[in-house]
Amino acid sequence: MQYLAKHYKKALVLTLPFLLAACGDDDTREVIVEVEVPAEIPDPVPVSYDVTVTNLTNGQPVSPPAVVLHSEGTLWEVGAVASVELERIAEVGDSADFLTLGDASAGGVGPITPGDSQTISVTINDITDANLTIAAMLGNTNDAFTGINSWSLANLEVGATYTTVSPAYDAGTEANTESAATVPGPAANGEGFSPSRDDTGFISMHPGVVSSDDGLTTSALTVEHKFDNPVIRIQITRTE
Known part of the structure; x- marks a missing residue:
């Protein structure tokens, strides 16, 4: 009643x-x-954002970013165990499952090559205080990813823009052997996601690529694949 x-x-x-x-x-x-x-049911009010991700690295392709709007909680955080959904992004760049975790989401189209940008548009209805989470893989690594975790958009008005940068994180799900068999990016074309975990077991800051040039005998990577932080720039604009 x-x-x-x-x-x-x-x-x-x-x-x-x-x-x-x-x-x-x-x-x-x-x-x-x-x-x-x-009674009349009001039409939903769309709240839309353009999210532009720029690859700041020299030799790391960034997988199509997963952009998720959600109301509660966190989808990943430093010190926590990576979810399987995040593991799939970090190990092979597959964001399909991760995109189902929020109230609204959108994924990028194709990898972002060094120096390039990609804009993803995402819309949620009737919610102006959503949190934004982004995740994307650094392709020439074992399980490095980048992004932001649960950024509040409550104070972002129509036409306003936030700009930030993000470092590289280690998902802690796969050892950083950098081997040809385990790095899925174009530098090695190794396997993608593996359900077995053989690393620290928690998310941390990524220690960086070592490479064969600097003495890691198992590495299929070279100094060209090394990176400094930050690895991406993120620009968030509320469009309606």
């Missing part, structure tokens, strides 16, 4: 005349009938 009370309003309708026969006399009376009329 509470649901009906919220979504319906009462209206008085026409007087209903009717004839009663009593003791041979005609008697016309008025009866008020209450009818429930559906």
Whole structure:
């Protein structure tokens, strides 16, 4: 009944005349009938953002970024165990499962090569204080990723822009051997996601690429694949 009370309003309708026969006399009376009329449901108000990600590295392709709007909690954080959804991004750049975790989401199209940018548009209805989480892989690594975690958009007005940068993180799900068999990016074309975990087991700052040039004998990477932080720039503009 509470649901009906919220979504319906009462209206008085026409007087209903009717004839009663009593003791041979005609008697016309008025009866008020209450009818429930559906209340108007307002159209949803879209709240939209353009998120531009720029690759700041020299030799690391950035996987199509996963952009997720959510109301509560965190989707990843330093010191925590990476979810399987994040592990798939960090090890192979697959964001399909991660994009299902929020109230609204959008994914990039194709990798972002060094120096290039990509803009992803995302819309959520009726929520102006959503949190924004972004995650993307550094392709020529075992399980390095970058992004932001649960940024509040509550104070971002239409037409306003936030700009920030992000370092590289280590998902802690795969050892940093840098081998040709385990790095999926174009430098090695190794395997992608592996369900087995053989590293620290928690998210941390990435120690960086060592490379074969600097003495890691298992590495298929060179000094060209090294990176400094930050590795991406993120620009968030509220468009409506």
